[in-house]
Amino acid sequence: MALPVFKIPGRRFLFAALILALTHAVAALNAEEVDLSGIWSFELDEANAGVDGKWFNRSLTDTVRLPGTTDENKKGILKDEAPTDRLSRVWYWKGPAWYQREVMIPESWGGKRITLFLERTKNARVWVDDTFIGWDDTLSAPHIHDLTEAMTPGAHTITILVDNSIMPPVGPAHAVDERTQTNWNGVIGRIELHATDPVWIEHVEAYPNIEAGTIRIVAEIGNDTGQHIEGGLSVEAETTNTENAVEYRPTKVDFDTRENLLRLEFTYDPGKELPLWDEFNTTLLHLNLKLEARGGGKNYAHTKAIRFGMRSFTSEDGRFHVNGKPVFLRGRTDCANYPITGYPPMDKKSWLKIMRIHKEWGLNHIRYHSWCPPEAAFAAADELGIYIQAELPNKRSGFKAEESNEAAYHNIDRLAGNESTDQVSLCDYGKREGELILRHFGNSPSFCMFTLGNELGRNEAMFEFVRHFRFLDPRKLYAQGSNNMHWNPSYAEGDDFWAGKSLEKDDRIVRGSDSIFSHGLTPHIENLPPSTMVDYSDAIEGCPVPVIGHETGQFQVYPDFRDIPKFTGVTRARNYEIFRERLKEAGMLDQAQDFVEASGALAAICYREDIEAALRTPGFGGFHLLDIQDFPGQGTALVGMLNVFMEPKGFIAASEWREFCSAVVPLIRMERYTWTQNEQFSARIEVAQYGPGDLSGHTVRVSLIDREENILHQKDFQAADLPTGGLHQVGEYVLEFGCLEEIAAAKLTLKVAILGTPHVNRYPIWLYPENVRTQVPPGVRLTRSFQDTETQKYLQEGGRVLLIPKLDELPQSIEGAFQSDFWSPMFSVAAIKRGQDPAPGTLGFLCDPSSPAFASFPTESHSNWQWWQLNKNSRPIILDATADDFRPLVQMIDNFNRNHKLGLIFETRVGQGSMLVCAIDLPGIKHTPEARQLLRSLQDYVASDEFKPGYEIERDVLDKLFPR
Incomplete structure (x- = not known):
């Protein structure tokens, strides 16, 4: 609840009428919680002087709105950066920022236990007036601070110091990476004061037993009275997220204790059959718990409700099973790309919209890459039937149990003053972070899988982590990471599943594409003639656990510059703007949208094959696409059928996509x-x-x-x-x-x-046709050399030439490829820096299928499977020196980092003659029907009256393209 504060220089005055209004408002909330969203006092601490200067004891000079970030409030440095590897933050701040708010605690809260709930923030310290309360740095779970001793009835000042320059030891995890959700500063989600009796329900976990139809309940009862307490905890259940709610019989458990925290464990038998939860039947259960206790002459009461579902998610015989039935995970990888706010949504309505899009595109699973989504995401997934894999916010492998100081770290809120986590080991941080994730989100039936992060190494501490988390919460499956040991992959004994691109270093690949740094792997889409026969049966043979294809796809699409005006929030698409300018300088800006559509059509074709290869594999666990959505970071990886705003790009309709990606x-x-x-x-x-x-x-x-x-x-x-x-x-x-x-x-x-x-x-x-005439028609000269004397003479006499140059004699050309380039140009850039040959880097071709050159060779405007042999046996020619308005008949689309004008088939006048150039080795692959048919079509075109090239490439350019 917002508390209006009138400011006079040097002092703050709370007016009696406002105090009375707030008191009434708190009473109206039944003295349980106060919403602190709204305007907060604020100040940046550029010199990091606030703690020593006791800024918690003085008025801050600026204001912001919370929940929110410094970026959203336009605080910090107004930057005009223009990186090409990610989006640009408009307002940038990395360092300490102070947030302050005055609150009035009503008399009715006297004797209550009072806590401050910050749903999600970064490294944060809290003061009440001049009393330091504690600090926390979980990136995944709420920060909850006990303010009881400091918050007596009356007016108080809450001060929060958030410092996003103090990072836990997790590396560039997507929870904090500037290339994804940005390293924001602020507090997002709910900001509340909670009040309970000093005897309260602290925490509840529900463990369904679907075979017995019962629920094992673990409840923690807090007791701050210092007295012996006795009482009872009653439980009743009802169905939700269903048309007709069903109520089940209640039960009650008695207790007595002097402990500060009592753990109750009991089995709840609802008395009749409970509905099971899965992707198709999303009926949920609410457990409503009511505590009534007495002690020291006082009565205490508290209620709590939790949401869960009756489901089991298991690994049996190398398969995933939900409620005993095999399931195939059709997933995508959420890399925390939310460009309007710079952080993920914190409300359920937004997550329902996002996850309905997932369902519309046939997906039943989301992997959160090195971050954990908020409660609202789990709630939406529970309602819609999405299986979630969360991960520690971690991209480092340095778990060393011998360096652990777990006891000190778990008592972090007891520390005083300037203590921070910069000396905390990854082992301590990761263990506590995982425990918090399981504690706060573990009841959600959608939360099915959990790993220690992305592409990690392996050590004994990681084995222990998996065992520890499984012991804490056996409702989920666990693994050390996604694509761990990717440089030398192998299944880790004790993991419940394997998510990777392969199961051995140079073999057993389980996805259709890979980067040039693939350690000898030969993914089939680019390396095997196209068919629908490939599956991964041999690759997964002998693996005792389900296998998931890690980050399947990654087929690059040309940037859609129409998206640039949509970046109206905390980020701007300066990278897109740079790529647009580069394309303009290359003289091809008018083709931008054609490049988008042609490259996108090819990407959809490749994604389909990747998905179907997984579906064709008996016993396969599933896949994590990377991605259905663009990732405008890490070199700008525009790999989605949807843009970063989750809007369809128009390459393929969701209904068509579901034909090959559904249950x-x-x-x-x-x-x-x-x-x-x-x-x-x-x-x-x-x-x-x-x-x-x-x-x-x-x-x-x-x-x-x-x-x-x-x-x-x-x-x-x-x-x-x-x-x-x-x-x-x-x-x-x-x-x-x-x-x-x-x-x-x-x-x-x-x-x-x-x-x-x-x-x-x-x-x-x-x-x-089987019998295709490939003889050269009259009036046409077919040659492999532009410079030979007979060809030159023929052209000077006005002849028509079909030039199919020898591929090894094309100095200004690049390697031919079929599939769209992998991920982003970052891999090619890295190869060049290492002195290696980069991948071809092309994104398929663009052509006009109505051209008479293809009169007897059916084609679309984009690459498709009948072009695989042709593209693989080609060398697109670099035509940068030609006029800006010169366009090849078949133009390979280059990536936005290089922007060559690439001709696979093009025509030109040469003196009095005319020449069609085909940089495909058609004579060398004449055994394929597509090569014979294309040769026939091109020869007929050159012989026809329609062959009238409108452009003449300058002779010195031709001499460089086709030297003697």
């Missing part, structure tokens, strides 16, 4: 995407079925469809029984293409649907 996905397993009309097509039909129940008696239909939606062939698989919880074989689909009416080269669609359900999936295939 039930029909699958087609085929050897390749390109076929000829004399071949027999054979494919295996499967269904990944992890829905709410069994599917029985459904027909599975496979249809071959042309561009006009005509059905060319169809087959039904009758009465398929598809129990939930696994991958099922449906049958073999065989088709003699020769039995179809002969068609020209075409893109067709294989559609597989489970009739009577919404579950459908679609696959493109390309069908080409």
Whole structure:
């Protein structure tokens, strides 16, 4: 509750009427809590002189609004920074900042226990008047300070010193990283005073036993009276988040104690069946607890309610199980990118909106990368059915148990004055932080998994941490980290699951892509001819626990400069602005949106294959995408189907995405995407079925469809029984293409649907004639050398030339690639610094599919699987020296860090003649039907009347591109 304070220079006066109004307001809250959100006095402490200068004893000179940060309140340094590896903070402050508020404690709070609740902040010290209360530095849990002794009835001043320059020893975890939610200063979330009787319910945990239908309850009863207390704790349960609430019979447990903290443990039998919680049935339970006690001639009372769900989340036979049923985790990695505020939402409404988007895109799981979300996120996930993996806010591995000073650290609030955590070991900090996370959020049924951080090493203390946390809270599964030991990966004995990109250093990869620093791994999307046959069965064989593909995807998309005006909060997209200026200088700004759409279409294609490869793997645990959303830090990794504001970019509709990313996905397993009309097509039909129940008696239909939606062939698989919880074989689909009416080269669609359900999936295939004329047509010269005498003479005489240069003779070119570049240009920059060859760094191509050059070669405006062999056997030519308005027919999209104009296929006038250049080794891969068909299409184009290049590349430029 806001307390109005009138200020006169040098003094503060509380007016009687205002005091009376506040007293009445507190009484109206039943003397339980006071909301302290609103205007606070404030001052920055640039010289770090406030503690010695006893600023808690004087008036602060400025004001801010809390909850909030210095950035939101426009305090600190107004910066005009422009980094390219992250967003830019507008207002920057790193150091001590003081927050102050006057409160009136009513007479009715006399004899009460009073605490200050700060839901989330950084390293913070608290004073009441001139009395130091204590400090805390948890990044994940609320800071709770006992103010009882200092807060007698009457007026008091609360002063909070937050210093975001004092960091716990966790490294660049996403909880504090400037590249993610920023290292903000302030207090976010709820800021409240709580009052209870000196005998109260301190904490409650609910442990469901779904087999017995009972609940083990652990309750802590606090007693600050110093007296012998006796009383009872009554418990009753009711369902929530359901249409019709059900109440269950109450129970009561008696107690008596002189202890300051009494632990009660008992089993609650509700008397009738309790509903189970999972992603499909999100009925929750509220436990309502009421304490009544007496002692020393006084009566005490307190009530508390907790939210939980009846669910088990276990690892059995190498699989995840929810309530005894196998589950497949379709997850994403939340890297704490919230650019408007610079920190995650603290209210449930915002989290419900975010998590509904996850559900809309077929996801049932979120991994929080080296941070833990707030209570509101768990509440939203509980309501919507999302499985959460939280992590310690940690990216360091230096857990050394021998350096532990746990007792001192756990009594941190007893310390006085200038004590801080800068000497606390990672072991002490991590253990306490994990205990706090489990204590404050452990009852949420959505909280299923917990690790010690991201990409850590391994030591004995980490094994002990896993054992310790599992002992404290067996409702969850635990692991030492996500992608730990990534330089030499192996399963850690004692972990409940393995989240990694591979299970061995140079083998057993479990995702479809990787960086150039992959230690010999060859992920299949870029390294194996495209098919739908790849799965990770061999990779996970022998692993005793469920395996999750770590940070799957990371397919880069070109920056969408239309997002720049949307950064209206505490950050600005200066990096986007720089990239836009670079593209303008490169003369291609007019193509920016085309680059976005073409690269995004390719990224969606690659994500689909990554996801389906995981679904095709029997017994696989799931995946953590990186990401469905852009990550505008770490080199600017714009890898999402959604932008950083969780808005769709338009590459693929959520409904189309769910066809291959949902609880039930029909699958087609085929050897390749390109076929000829004399071949027999054979494919295996499967269904990944992890829905709410069994599917029985459904027909599975496979249809071959042309561009006009005509059905060319169809087959039904009758009465398929598809129990939930696994991958099922449906049958073999065989088709003699020769039995179809002969068609020209075409893109067709294989559609597989489970009739009577919404579950459908679609696959493109390309069908080409077997006998394709590849002889050079009259009037066209095909050559591998621009500079040979015959070619030059032919051009000077007005001839038409198709130049397919030898790839090793192209000095101004880059390596050919199919998939969109991995993550961001940071990996290529790092390679160059190390003296290594960078990855190609391209983002697919852009072309005009209506161009007559592709009259007999069906293509979209973007890369697709029929181009895989072509792109891999190419060297896009650097055309930076050409005119700004010169555009290749097929233009490889370069990454925003380099911005080359890259030509895969382009045309030019040469003197009196005309030349089409194709930097694909078509003669070398003529055994593939797509190469033969493209060669035919290009030759026919050069021979046609439509071949009239409108541009002439200067001769000196051509001589450099194609030297003698």
